[in-house]
Amino acid sequence: MIIESSDQVPRVTLLKRFPVPRNFKVTPQSRIEKGRTWPAPADASRLKAFEVYRYDPESDRNPRIDTFEVDLDDCGPMVLDALIWIKNKVDPTLAFRRSCREGVCGSCAMNMDGTNWLACTRFISDMSKPATIYPLANLPIIKDLVPDTTHLFAQYEIIQPWLHAETPTPEKERLQSPQERSQLDGYYECILCFCCTSGCPSHWWNGDRFLGPAALLQAWRWLADSRDEAEEERLDTLEDPFRLYRCHTILNCTRTCPKGLNPGKAIAEIKKMVIEREG
Amino acid sequence: MDSKPTILGVTAGRPRPLSPNIQIYRPQLTSVLSIANRITSVVLSLGAVGLVIWLTAAAMGPRAYGEVQGVVVSWGGRIVLFGFTFAFFMHLCGGIRHLVWDTVHGFELRSIYISGWAVVAGSVVLTLAAWAASLLLAG
Numbered sequence: 001m002i003i004e005s006s007d008q009v010p011r012v013t014l015l016k017r018f019p020v021p022r023n024f025k026v027t028p029q030s031r032i033e034k035g036r037t038w039p040a041p042a043d044a045s046r047l048k049a050f051e052v053y054r055y056d057p058e059s060d061r062n063p064r065i066d067t068f069e070v071d072l073d074d075c076g077p078m079v080l081d082a083l084i085w086i087k088n089k090v091d092p093t094l095a096f097r098r099s100c101r102e103g104v105c106g107s108c109a110m111n112m113d114g115t116n117w118l119a120c121t122r123f124i125s126d127m128s129k130p131a132t133i134y135p136l137a138n139l140p141i142i143k144d145l146v147p148d149t150t151h152l153f154a155q156y157e158i159i160q161p162w163l164h165a166e167t168p169t170p171e172k173e174r175l176q177s178p179q180e181r182s183q184l185d186g187y188y189e190c191i192l193c194f195c196c197t198s199g200c201p202s203h204w205w206n207g208d209r210f211l212g213p214a215a216l217l218q219a220w221r222w223l224a225d226s227r228d229e230a231e232e233e234r235l236d237t238l239e240d241p242f243r244l245y246r247c248h249t250i251l252n253c254t255r256t257c258p259k260g261l262n263p264g265k266a267i268a269e270i271k272k273m274v275i276e277r278e279g
Numbered sequence: 280m281d282s283k284p285t286i287l288g289v290t291a292g293r294p295r296p297l298s299p300n301i302q303i304y305r306p307q308l309t310s311v312l313s314i315a316n317r318i319t320s321v322v323l324s325l326g327a328v329g330l331v332i333w334l335t336a337a338a339m340g341p342r343a344y345g346e347v348q349g350v351v352v353s354w355g356g357r358i359v360l361f362g363f364t365f366a367f368f369m370h371l372c373g374g375i376r377h378l379v380w381d382t383v384h385g386f387e388l389r390s391i392y393i394s395g396w397a398v399v400a401g402s403v404v405l406t407l408a409a410w411a412a413s414l415l416l417a418g
Contacts, residue, residue, distance in 0.1 A: 001392075002389060002392045002393060002396070003388055003389070003391075003392045004388060004389050005388060006388060010305075010307075015305075015306045016305065017303055017304070017306070018301055018302075018304070018306050020301055020302060021302075022302055023302075024301065024302055025301070026299070026302065027294075027296075027297065029293065029294055029295075029296050030296040030297045030298075030299070032299065053298070055296055057293075057295070060293070062296065063296050111298075111303065111304070114303055114304055114305030115304070115305050115307075132303075134298060134299060134303055135298040136298065137298055137299060137300040137303065137304055138297065138298060138299075138300035139297070139298050140294075140295035140296070140297055140298075141295055141296050141297070141298050199304065201300075201301065201304075201310060201313070204300040248313060249313075249377060249380050250309055250310055250313040251309040251313075251386075251391055252304075252307065252309050252310050254309075254386065254388055254391065255307055255309050255388065255391075262386055262388075264386055264391075265383065265386035268380055268381070268383045268386060272381070272382075272383050
């Protein structure tokens with residue numbers, strides 16, 4: 001099946017998950033246990049089951065998978081609506097991040113049916129039966145679907161995502177031609193939801209030192225900016241066996257970006273620029 | 280009183296769980312072909328050892344060569360050799376795909392999927408063609 005854009009939900013499923021044991025490489029405190037099945041609402045005609053990852057930091061229990069039956073006739077069309085419905089009608093302790101509910105803020109990024117996306121822009125009707133909801137992959141979990149993204153933002157800080165210019169500040173703004181401005185298209189739109197970095201197998205295994213697709217896409221956004229004057233320093237920061245070159249062009253990032261951006265291409269552009277400056 | 284100290288209700292000393300990654304992430308053409316490229320490279324390394332054994336046997340004389348060749352042309356040997364041929368062509372096609380990517384071409388999602396399926400189809404066709412040719416020529 002040819003995927004034309006990242007919002008396409010796969011229609012054919014050969015393998016739901018990789019054939020590895022459930023607890024493959026999992027630390028004891030991360031082992032997922034069986035959770036509870038919450039009672040279905042009375043007199044609902046259209047029900048859909050949601051299996052949701054739960055973790056309560058105030059208990060001594062391990063993470064678990066709870067099953068909720070959502071009344072589709074009483075609920076909006078998106079996965080985020082289903083989570084809000086569960087929180088309002090079934091279990092008010094369910095924790096998840098959300099804000100804009102229209103794919104602009106990147107708060108509700110999570111793993112749905114095995115891929116990362118925003119809960120507010122994923123239709124419930126596109127979810128399998130039962131729908132499976134996990135937090136973003138490979139992150140320390142604060143509670144339920146709320147991951148700790150401190151490390152990801154620290155990696156973002158390494159690439160210094162602001163304008164570096166030596167030339168004196170002009171009286172008005174720093175001008176760009178429309179052509180120069182268009183170099184940023186497809187890169188400046190990143191909302192830092194970290195769907196890509198969390199979906200990158202290379203970042204799973206080497207995330208302590210590999211910057212990951214989100215930070216590297218931002219690095220390219222500044223390298224491609226005609227107003228930025230720190231190309232050499234930026235490339236010096238990036239040229240490293242781990243920071244940049246742990247990218248093996250797997251391209252899960254480009255497949256999963258909820259904004260349809262292309263982190264894989266941005267990283268290839270950086271690699272090319274590093275080679276070209278060596279002459 | 281609870282003996283364990285808590286910070287904001289969180290039990291101290293209990294590390295946060297890590298959310299699952301490979302255990303739940305959906306296999307996609309992107310990741311499957313990437314791991315296939317790795318696996319085929321391992322198979323090729325092992326196959327290279329086999330090739331050295333075969334060449335050494337040939338250099339040692341007709342008796343040693345005959346014994347090794349007997350294993351190679353046995354049914355088990357042929358199956359292993361078929362897998363090795365497939366690994367060779369898959370790694371070759373995947374390598375060409377990576378070379379093109381290094382020039383920053385073929386990164387649109389559509390291109391990624393077309394080149395990905397081309398690698399799968401190409402390695403199957405080339406493997407079958409190589410075996411058909413060798414069976415026709417050498418029997």
